[in-house]
Amino acid sequence: MKKNVPLAIVLVLGVLFAVQYFVPSRLSQRLYDTTLEWDIIISIPALAIAVDSLVRHHVVRIRQRRKGWGYSWVYLGAAAVMTAIGFSGGISEGGLFMNLFTFALAPMQSTMFAILAFYMTSAAYRAFRARSPEATVLLLSAFVVMLGLIPVGAALWRGLPGLSEWMMQVPNMASKRGITFGIGLGSAATILKIILGLERSWLGGSE
Amino acid sequence: MTMSTDPWVWLAALLSLFIFSYLYKDNPLFKFAEHLFTGLSVGYLIVIYYNNIVRSYLLNPVLADHRWVLLVPFAIGLLYLFRFIPKLSHLMLIPIAITLGIWNGIALPLTIEADIIRQMQGTMINTSMFRNPWDPYTGLAVGILIAVGVICTITYFFFSREHKGALKVSAHIGIWFVMIGFGASFGYTVMARVSLLIGRLQFMFTEWIHLIK
Incomplete structure (x- = not known):
């Protein structure tokens, strides 16, 4: 009973909304809009669980004096201060x-992503060494796209930006399309498994 | 050389330097900035979520427009909190099931349409390709190349049969397309990161230490 009711809810709502897509009526659209609004409201209390989980993790770290516990104070303090400022002073x-x-x-976010440029370059140096024809194709493709995006590329050879654009639009698109196709089939199969109750890991426990 | 007198610019520059310090090695300044960043992000998301979701979807409609019916989904959402009572924690599965059911139902036809049907449509050779067969983007030759690329890429990821004979050849061509695709994506991503790096350095040298004018 504890697991059958949630499984039945998923089955009924899953089938209902899969069918709703094919019913072009005002009633169907209203059902869709209302349900989306309700689902957003249903998810509101889940925020409390997310906050509890994060706070609990850091409080336990501080209590047990685990390695780097002082930084947990920085984390909790920053979260509390930002929240208090937002609620008291507004977000204008x-x-x-x-x-x-x-x-x-x-600035911290863009710097975090910016330093990835260095790590990606060093990873590329190790991974891209042309040890096989396939690795050489990978190396050349990355090289052409990178050079095509900067003015030096056009200065070296006028056709490079065009070649770079063509590689993005044609062979790159062909491979992305093949991968997207596979992802689509996999997603559709997984969705069907969840709706039909064959995939039950979300119920937790041993099922 | 002059420097900025704006404390906000100093804050942004110092925090950026703290993050950059990781390039040398993991150190307390980076760890401080890392935890400050995650803490501020959580605070930011809580406030934005409250303003954009809680107020817009629940508080204003209920308190100002008296749409009391919206308390029903909120009450269902409160079942999430039974997570804290182990004996009744199974009740938490009800709101999860509702969300899962709705989104899976919505996603099923959309996934089939966007990821399967549209991709097949885009790959098919059409009559407009015959008008200028050698056009590098819309011509027939390119259409055939894309169709071959898509089919070969799919066969490379087809593991239900051993890659022998024609399947082996097709999968081998597929891996070449996949490598070109991954290389192009890699190059594009690196350039995006480099552009962010240039942005940060530009900020430091123009707004903070006024080295570039």
Whole structure:
């Protein structure tokens, strides 16, 4: 009973909304809009679980004096301060909350992604050594696309930006399309397994 | 050389330097910035979620428009909190089941249409390709090349049969297409990251230490 009711709900709602897509009526569209609105509201209390999980993890780390526990204070303090500022001062442009976003959060985020350029380059050096014809194709393709995107590429050879664009639009698209096709078949099969109750890992426990 | 007097610019520059310090090795300054970043992100998301979702979808419609019926989905959502009562934690599966059912039902036809039917449509040779068969983007030759590439890529990922004979040849051609695709994606991603790096350095040298004018 504990597991059958959720499985029945998934089956009924899954079939209903799969069929809804093929019913072009105002009633069907209203059902879709209302359900989406309701589902967003249903997910609201889940935020409490997410916050609880994060806070609990760091509180346990501090209590047990695990390695790097001092940084958990930084984490909890930053989350608490940002939340308090947002709730007390509002989120309007030019306020403290948005300034913290613009001058603390956004620069740190773009720097995090920027340093990945160095790690990707060093990883590429190790992975791209032309040890086989396939690895050579990978290397050449990356090289042409990178050179085609910068002015030096066009200065070296005028046709390079065009070749780079063609590689993105033709052979790259062919492989991406093949992969997307496989992902689509896999996703559709997994969705069907969930709706029909064959995939039950989301129920937790041993099932 | 002059430097910025704006404390916000100093904050942004110092935090960027803390993150850059990881390029040398993992160190306390990076760890501080890393935890500050995740903490601020959580605070930011909570506030934005409250403003965009809780207020817009629940508080305003219920308190201002008196749409009391919206308390029903909220009550269903509260079942999530039974997670904290082990004996009744199975009740948490009800809101999960509702969300799973709705989204899987919506996703099934959309996935079939976008990832399968549209991809097949795009791969098929059509009459417009005969108008200018050698056009490098829309011509017949390119159409055939794409069709061959898609079929060979799919056969490379087809593991239900041993890759022998024609399947082996097709899979081998497929891996060449896959390698070109991965290489192109890699090159594109590296350039995006480099562009971010240039952006950060530009900020440091123009707005912080005024080295570039």
